[in-house]
Amino acid sequence: MMSGPPSSWDDYAEKVRQQVPAAPEQLLAGYVQWAPWIAIVFGGIGLVFLLVFSLIGAVLMPFLALSGAQGISMGLTAILSLGLAIIASAIEVGGGYLMLQRSLTGWWLIALGLAVSVLSNLIGFSLFGLVIALAIGYLHVQVKPRYS
Numbered sequence: 001m002m003s004g005p006p007s008s009w010d011d012y013a014e015k016v017r018q019q020v021p022a023a024p025e026q027l028l029a030g031y032v033q034w035a036p037w038i039a040i041v042f043g044g045i046g047l048v049f050l051l052v053f054s055l056i057g058a059v060l061m062p063f064l065a066l067s068g069a070q071g072i073s074m075g076l077t078a079i080l081s082l083g084l085a086i087i088a089s090a091i092e093v094g095g096g097y098l099m100l101q102r103s104l105t106g107w108w109l110i111a112l113g114l115a116v117s118v119l120s121n122l123i124g125f126s127l128f129g130l131v132i133a134l135a136i137g138y139l140h141v142q143v144k145p146r147y148s
Contacts, residue, residue, distance in 0.1 A: 009108075013111070013141060013144055014144070016141055017141045017142060017144055017145075020138060020141065020142070022142065023138070023139060023142045027139065028139065028142055028143050028146075031139045031140075031142075031143055032143050032146055035096075035099065035110070035136075035139075035140075036095075036096040036097070036099035036100040036106070037096065037100075038096070039092045039093070039095055039096030039099070039110055039113075040092075040093050040096035040097060040100075042092065043089045043090070043091075043092030043093035043096060044089075044093055046085070046088075046089035046092070047086065047089045047090060047093065050082055050085050050086045050089060051086070053082060054082050054086070057075070057078050057079065057082060061075050061079075088113060088116065091109050091112065091113060092109075092110070092113055094106070094109060095107075095108075095109030095110040095112075095113065096110065099147070102146065102147050102148065103147060103148075104144075104147045104148055106147070107140070107143075107144060107147040110140060111137075111140060111141075114133055114136060114137045114140060115137075117129070117133040118130065118133045118134065118137065121133055
């Protein structure tokens with residue numbers, strides 16, 4: 001057994017899984033079958049659109065620089081946001097692919113994405129998004145033993 005942070009995170013996820021009420025087996029089986037595909041498809045669509053927006057941003061960046069410091073600040077914020085979103089979409093595609101192979105690494109990648117989504121919804125005060133992310137997280141924790 002490994003020691004250090006990965007083991008403690010696994011232990012924490014297992015404790016959470018044992019404390020929440022069990023979901024119906026058919027729902028869990030459907031999640032294991034379809035969640036990786038949904039992550040791959042939406043992650044891929046996100047990558048395509050984000051790359052297009054990045055190209056548009058690159059074309060418009062010189063015009064933002066003409067507007068002074070505020071324009072440059074907006075441009076840098078956009079570049080940072082797009083860069084992080086591209087990384088998140090790539091992680092989603094990779095996590096979905098690894099989940100198809102029943103890899104625990106894929107499970108953790110998608111769990112990381114869900115954690116970021118929960119935090120983002122908390123910071124943005126998005127109750128609907130928070131409820132959806134927590135519901136998906138609930139199912140995600142329930143299926144952890146099916147991945148190795």
